[in-house]
Amino acid sequence: MGVFTLFLIALGLSMDAFAVSISDGLCYPQAGRKQAFLTALVFGVFQAGMPMIGYFAGRTFAGAISSLDHWIALVLLGFIGGKMLIEAIRELREPESCPARKFSFQLLLMQGVATSIDALAVGVSFAVMDVNIFYAAGFIGVTTFLCSFAGFFLGRIFGGRWGQKAEILGGLILIGIGLKIFIEHTFA
Template structure:
């Protein structure tokens, strides 16, 4: 596998993480580059870890993983998006404001897993293609880190202008991403 193909795979795998990072940036009240780096590290780390796990698991578990990955991503993103919508429609009291200014590690973990499940299947494919896994997962992780960091920054720019609707929009986008993943894997939408 050449560098161009690997780059295209890395960018493709990073798109869901980028979109979710934009949503996280939308909900930020103040731009904190350290938090943006932590968010990007979660997404980049899981985008690198999942293909490695998939590569290790290899051929024997392929049919089990690829048959449910879309459902797992759909449920996780739907839960997170629904929670964001619920919070957006709820009262904006002092506790809610404080909560949106801090990173929720459990939420980040769920989002990172949900957006990287497809990478698990890619890792299985890498095992079949005999791809050198360490450079491949490093490249995927770094690409995702950069795009997720940029996504948080882009989301914050729009969030500063549209604070009142930012979290609602973010929740809707997460649910739509989950639905898109599900519909693509069910063959309703073309890949």
């Protein structure tokens, strides 16, 4: 897998965290740089950790499913991307207002898990494609950290304008990468 493809996957996966960071920046007016850093760190760690878990779980089955790796990548990335698109479009149609809540580490951990579940499935795809998981997970974690940190402050500045659009873009990127992997493996 090339660096550009990995960057697109990292960017696509980070869009959920980016959208939630925008929401956090919007909904927690009392939060500052410390909370923005903590948000970005938690999201980055979860986005890096989940593909590793998926990868090592997927490696146990990689030999048995290696002839189907391109189909698995297409289905998993297509499903994740499609789910992101549906959720973003639903949110665009029925926007939620900010609930009255305080910034808490417990809520942040729940957000970290929720935004990184998709990365678990990507880790399984990485296992069947025999990707260097440490490099890929680190790349995904750093990309997510940077996007989330920026998203927190963008939420404070621009409000909810970009959250769902970013999630739509992330979904389209993941679907496109799934198609690219499928086409390369099928016709190469």
